[in-house]
Amino acid sequence: MLIVEWIGIGVLALLLAFGVLVLRRALFVRAGGTIRLSVRTSSAVPERGWSNGLGRFVGDDLRWYRIFSFALRPKRTLTRTGLVIVSRRSPAGQEAYSLPEDWVILRCSWPGRETVEIAMAATTVTGFLSWLESAPPGEVSTRLGRESTR
Incomplete structure:
Protein backbone atom coordinates (compact mmCIF):
# COMPACT_ATOMS: atom_id res chain seq x y z
CA MET A 1 0.00 0.00 0.00
CA GLY A 32 -1.18 41.94 -22.48
CA GLY A 33 2.06 43.79 -23.20
CA THR A 34 3.96 40.51 -23.38
CA ILE A 35 6.70 39.74 -25.94
CA ARG A 36 9.06 36.87 -26.67
CA LEU A 37 12.47 37.95 -25.48
CA SER A 38 15.82 36.26 -24.94
CA VAL A 39 18.41 37.63 -22.55
CA ARG A 40 22.10 36.79 -22.56
CA THR A 41 22.63 35.75 -19.00
CA SER A 42 26.33 34.97 -19.24
CA SER A 43 29.01 36.47 -21.43
CA ALA A 44 31.74 34.08 -20.26
CA VAL A 45 31.65 32.17 -23.56
CA PRO A 46 31.30 34.31 -26.70
CA GLU A 47 28.00 33.88 -28.60
CA ARG A 48 26.51 31.64 -25.88
CA GLY A 49 24.49 32.06 -22.70
CA TRP A 50 21.09 32.96 -24.16
CA SER A 51 17.95 32.15 -22.15
CA ASN A 52 14.47 32.19 -23.64
CA GLY A 53 11.70 34.00 -21.86
CA LEU A 54 8.85 36.43 -21.94
CA GLY A 55 9.13 40.16 -21.48
CA ARG A 56 6.30 42.16 -19.98
CA PHE A 57 6.03 45.95 -20.05
CA VAL A 58 4.92 47.38 -16.70
CA GLY A 59 5.24 51.17 -16.46
CA ASP A 60 8.93 52.10 -16.69
CA ASP A 61 10.07 48.47 -16.42
CA LEU A 62 10.48 45.59 -18.81
CA ARG A 63 10.21 42.49 -16.65
CA TRP A 64 11.80 39.33 -18.03
CA TYR A 65 10.58 35.90 -16.95
CA ARG A 66 12.27 32.64 -17.93
CA ILE A 67 10.02 30.33 -19.92
CA PHE A 68 10.99 27.19 -18.01
CA SER A 69 10.59 28.45 -14.46
CA PHE A 70 7.97 28.18 -11.76
CA ALA A 71 8.85 31.60 -10.37
CA LEU A 72 6.11 34.20 -10.44
CA ARG A 73 8.66 37.01 -10.00
CA PRO A 74 10.80 38.29 -12.89
CA LYS A 75 14.34 36.96 -13.22
CA ARG A 76 15.54 40.37 -14.44
CA THR A 77 14.00 43.83 -14.64
CA LEU A 78 15.17 46.36 -17.22
CA THR A 79 14.35 49.96 -16.33
CA ARG A 80 14.15 52.50 -19.15
CA THR A 81 15.46 55.34 -16.98
CA GLY A 82 18.97 56.06 -18.28
CA LEU A 83 18.88 53.12 -20.70
CA VAL A 84 21.20 53.50 -23.68
CA ILE A 85 21.16 51.20 -26.68
CA VAL A 86 24.83 50.79 -27.48
CA SER A 87 24.56 48.60 -30.58
CA ARG A 88 22.24 46.56 -32.74
CA ARG A 89 23.21 43.45 -34.67
CA SER A 90 21.97 40.18 -36.15
CA PRO A 91 22.73 36.78 -34.58
CA ALA A 92 26.10 35.45 -35.72
CA GLY A 93 28.09 32.25 -35.26
CA GLN A 94 26.71 29.99 -32.52
CA GLU A 95 23.92 32.48 -31.79
CA ALA A 96 22.33 31.61 -35.13
CA TYR A 97 21.55 28.16 -33.71
CA SER A 98 19.91 29.39 -30.50
CA LEU A 99 18.05 32.46 -31.81
CA PRO A 100 15.62 32.71 -34.72
CA GLU A 101 17.05 34.12 -37.93
CA ASP A 102 14.86 37.24 -38.04
CA TRP A 103 15.75 38.35 -34.50
CA VAL A 104 17.82 41.39 -33.58
CA ILE A 105 20.28 41.62 -30.69
CA LEU A 106 20.39 44.91 -28.78
CA ARG A 107 23.24 45.68 -26.40
CA CYS A 108 21.89 47.93 -23.65
CA SER A 109 23.64 49.77 -20.83
CA TRP A 110 22.83 52.06 -17.93
CA PRO A 111 25.07 54.54 -16.16
CA GLY A 112 27.00 52.68 -13.46
CA ARG A 113 25.36 49.31 -14.17
CA GLU A 114 26.19 46.19 -16.12
CA THR A 115 25.68 45.90 -19.86
CA VAL A 116 23.05 43.39 -20.98
CA GLU A 117 22.19 41.92 -24.36
CA ILE A 118 18.58 41.25 -25.30
CA ALA A 119 17.27 39.58 -28.43
CA MET A 120 13.81 39.93 -29.96
CA ALA A 121 12.02 39.67 -33.27
CA ALA A 122 12.78 42.48 -35.72
CA THR A 123 9.10 43.45 -35.67
CA THR A 124 9.19 43.70 -31.87
CA VAL A 125 12.16 46.08 -31.87
CA THR A 126 9.91 48.88 -33.14
CA GLY A 127 7.54 48.45 -30.19
CA PHE A 128 10.47 48.25 -27.76
CA LEU A 129 11.94 51.49 -29.10
CA SER A 130 8.52 53.17 -28.92
CA TRP A 131 8.20 52.12 -25.26
CA LEU A 132 11.72 53.36 -24.60
CA GLU A 133 11.09 56.76 -26.19
CA SER A 134 7.66 57.25 -24.64
CA ALA A 135 9.07 58.13 -21.23
CA PRO A 136 8.53 61.65 -19.89
CA PRO A 137 11.05 64.20 -21.25
CA GLY A 138 14.43 64.20 -19.57
CA GLU A 139 14.06 60.77 -17.97
CA VAL A 140 15.50 58.66 -20.77
CA SER A 141 18.69 59.17 -22.72
CA THR A 142 18.57 56.82 -25.67
CA ARG A 143 21.30 56.55 -28.21
CA LEU A 144 21.54 53.98 -30.94
CA GLY A 145 25.11 53.13 -31.78
CA ARG A 146 26.46 51.88 -35.08
CA GLU A 147 24.22 49.33 -36.68
CA SER A 148 25.85 46.33 -38.23
CA THR A 149 24.86 45.34 -41.73
CA ARG A 150 22.77 42.27 -42.27
Missing part, protein backbone atom coordinates in the same frame (compact mmCIF):
# COMPACT_ATOMS: atom_id res chain seq x y z
CA LEU A 2 2.95 2.34 0.63
CA ILE A 3 3.99 2.27 -3.06
CA VAL A 4 0.49 3.29 -4.19
CA GLU A 5 0.55 6.26 -1.79
CA TRP A 6 3.92 7.45 -3.12
CA ILE A 7 2.68 7.13 -6.72
CA GLY A 8 -0.39 9.17 -5.78
CA ILE A 9 1.77 11.87 -4.17
CA GLY A 10 3.99 11.97 -7.26
CA VAL A 11 1.01 12.32 -9.62
CA LEU A 12 -0.44 15.05 -7.41
CA ALA A 13 2.88 16.93 -7.42
CA LEU A 14 3.07 16.72 -11.23
CA LEU A 15 -0.50 17.98 -11.58
CA LEU A 16 0.23 20.85 -9.21
CA ALA A 17 3.38 21.83 -11.14
CA PHE A 18 1.48 21.69 -14.43
CA GLY A 19 -1.28 23.83 -12.91
CA VAL A 20 1.22 26.48 -11.81
CA LEU A 21 2.71 26.65 -15.33
CA VAL A 22 -0.75 26.95 -16.93
CA LEU A 23 -1.77 29.64 -14.43
CA ARG A 24 1.45 31.57 -15.04
CA ARG A 25 0.96 31.49 -18.80
CA ALA A 26 -2.70 32.52 -18.50
CA LEU A 27 -1.70 35.54 -16.39
CA PHE A 28 0.79 36.65 -19.03
CA VAL A 29 -1.58 36.26 -21.96
CA ARG A 30 -4.48 37.96 -20.23
CA ALA A 31 -2.45 40.94 -19.01
Whole structure:
Protein backbone atom coordinates (compact mmCIF):
# COMPACT_ATOMS: atom_id res chain seq x y z
CA MET A 1 0.00 0.00 0.00
CA LEU A 2 2.95 2.34 0.63
CA ILE A 3 3.99 2.27 -3.06
CA VAL A 4 0.49 3.29 -4.19
CA GLU A 5 0.55 6.26 -1.79
CA TRP A 6 3.92 7.45 -3.12
CA ILE A 7 2.68 7.13 -6.72
CA GLY A 8 -0.39 9.17 -5.78
CA ILE A 9 1.77 11.87 -4.17
CA GLY A 10 3.99 11.97 -7.26
CA VAL A 11 1.01 12.32 -9.62
CA LEU A 12 -0.44 15.05 -7.41
CA ALA A 13 2.88 16.93 -7.42
CA LEU A 14 3.07 16.72 -11.23
CA LEU A 15 -0.50 17.98 -11.58
CA LEU A 16 0.23 20.85 -9.21
CA ALA A 17 3.38 21.83 -11.14
CA PHE A 18 1.48 21.69 -14.43
CA GLY A 19 -1.28 23.83 -12.91
CA VAL A 20 1.22 26.48 -11.81
CA LEU A 21 2.71 26.65 -15.33
CA VAL A 22 -0.75 26.95 -16.93
CA LEU A 23 -1.77 29.64 -14.43
CA ARG A 24 1.45 31.57 -15.04
CA ARG A 25 0.96 31.49 -18.80
CA ALA A 26 -2.70 32.52 -18.50
CA LEU A 27 -1.70 35.54 -16.39
CA PHE A 28 0.79 36.65 -19.03
CA VAL A 29 -1.58 36.26 -21.96
CA ARG A 30 -4.48 37.96 -20.23
CA ALA A 31 -2.45 40.94 -19.01
CA GLY A 32 -1.18 41.94 -22.48
CA GLY A 33 2.06 43.79 -23.20
CA THR A 34 3.96 40.51 -23.38
CA ILE A 35 6.70 39.74 -25.94
CA ARG A 36 9.06 36.87 -26.67
CA LEU A 37 12.47 37.95 -25.48
CA SER A 38 15.82 36.26 -24.94
CA VAL A 39 18.41 37.63 -22.55
CA ARG A 40 22.10 36.79 -22.56
CA THR A 41 22.63 35.75 -19.00
CA SER A 42 26.33 34.97 -19.24
CA SER A 43 29.01 36.47 -21.43
CA ALA A 44 31.74 34.08 -20.26
CA VAL A 45 31.65 32.17 -23.56
CA PRO A 46 31.30 34.31 -26.70
CA GLU A 47 28.00 33.88 -28.60
CA ARG A 48 26.51 31.64 -25.88
CA GLY A 49 24.49 32.06 -22.70
CA TRP A 50 21.09 32.96 -24.16
CA SER A 51 17.95 32.15 -22.15
CA ASN A 52 14.47 32.19 -23.64
CA GLY A 53 11.70 34.00 -21.86
CA LEU A 54 8.85 36.43 -21.94
CA GLY A 55 9.13 40.16 -21.48
CA ARG A 56 6.30 42.16 -19.98
CA PHE A 57 6.03 45.95 -20.05
CA VAL A 58 4.92 47.38 -16.70
CA GLY A 59 5.24 51.17 -16.46
CA ASP A 60 8.93 52.10 -16.69
CA ASP A 61 10.07 48.47 -16.42
CA LEU A 62 10.48 45.59 -18.81
CA ARG A 63 10.21 42.49 -16.65
CA TRP A 64 11.80 39.33 -18.03
CA TYR A 65 10.58 35.90 -16.95
CA ARG A 66 12.27 32.64 -17.93
CA ILE A 67 10.02 30.33 -19.92
CA PHE A 68 10.99 27.19 -18.01
CA SER A 69 10.59 28.45 -14.46
CA PHE A 70 7.97 28.18 -11.76
CA ALA A 71 8.85 31.60 -10.37
CA LEU A 72 6.11 34.20 -10.44
CA ARG A 73 8.66 37.01 -10.00
CA PRO A 74 10.80 38.29 -12.89
CA LYS A 75 14.34 36.96 -13.22
CA ARG A 76 15.54 40.37 -14.44
CA THR A 77 14.00 43.83 -14.64
CA LEU A 78 15.17 46.36 -17.22
CA THR A 79 14.35 49.96 -16.33
CA ARG A 80 14.15 52.50 -19.15
CA THR A 81 15.46 55.34 -16.98
CA GLY A 82 18.97 56.06 -18.28
CA LEU A 83 18.88 53.12 -20.70
CA VAL A 84 21.20 53.50 -23.68
CA ILE A 85 21.16 51.20 -26.68
CA VAL A 86 24.83 50.79 -27.48
CA SER A 87 24.56 48.60 -30.58
CA ARG A 88 22.24 46.56 -32.74
CA ARG A 89 23.21 43.45 -34.67
CA SER A 90 21.97 40.18 -36.15
CA PRO A 91 22.73 36.78 -34.58
CA ALA A 92 26.10 35.45 -35.72
CA GLY A 93 28.09 32.25 -35.26
CA GLN A 94 26.71 29.99 -32.52
CA GLU A 95 23.92 32.48 -31.79
CA ALA A 96 22.33 31.61 -35.13
CA TYR A 97 21.55 28.16 -33.71
CA SER A 98 19.91 29.39 -30.50
CA LEU A 99 18.05 32.46 -31.81
CA PRO A 100 15.62 32.71 -34.72
CA GLU A 101 17.05 34.12 -37.93
CA ASP A 102 14.86 37.24 -38.04
CA TRP A 103 15.75 38.35 -34.50
CA VAL A 104 17.82 41.39 -33.58
CA ILE A 105 20.28 41.62 -30.69
CA LEU A 106 20.39 44.91 -28.78
CA ARG A 107 23.24 45.68 -26.40
CA CYS A 108 21.89 47.93 -23.65
CA SER A 109 23.64 49.77 -20.83
CA TRP A 110 22.83 52.06 -17.93
CA PRO A 111 25.07 54.54 -16.16
CA GLY A 112 27.00 52.68 -13.46
CA ARG A 113 25.36 49.31 -14.17
CA GLU A 114 26.19 46.19 -16.12
CA THR A 115 25.68 45.90 -19.86
CA VAL A 116 23.05 43.39 -20.98
CA GLU A 117 22.19 41.92 -24.36
CA ILE A 118 18.58 41.25 -25.30
CA ALA A 119 17.27 39.58 -28.43
CA MET A 120 13.81 39.93 -29.96
CA ALA A 121 12.02 39.67 -33.27
CA ALA A 122 12.78 42.48 -35.72
CA THR A 123 9.10 43.45 -35.67
CA THR A 124 9.19 43.70 -31.87
CA VAL A 125 12.16 46.08 -31.87
CA THR A 126 9.91 48.88 -33.14
CA GLY A 127 7.54 48.45 -30.19
CA PHE A 128 10.47 48.25 -27.76
CA LEU A 129 11.94 51.49 -29.10
CA SER A 130 8.52 53.17 -28.92
CA TRP A 131 8.20 52.12 -25.26
CA LEU A 132 11.72 53.36 -24.60
CA GLU A 133 11.09 56.76 -26.19
CA SER A 134 7.66 57.25 -24.64
CA ALA A 135 9.07 58.13 -21.23
CA PRO A 136 8.53 61.65 -19.89
CA PRO A 137 11.05 64.20 -21.25
CA GLY A 138 14.43 64.20 -19.57
CA GLU A 139 14.06 60.77 -17.97
CA VAL A 140 15.50 58.66 -20.77
CA SER A 141 18.69 59.17 -22.72
CA THR A 142 18.57 56.82 -25.67
CA ARG A 143 21.30 56.55 -28.21
CA LEU A 144 21.54 53.98 -30.94
CA GLY A 145 25.11 53.13 -31.78
CA ARG A 146 26.46 51.88 -35.08
CA GLU A 147 24.22 49.33 -36.68
CA SER A 148 25.85 46.33 -38.23
CA THR A 149 24.86 45.34 -41.73
CA ARG A 150 22.77 42.27 -42.27
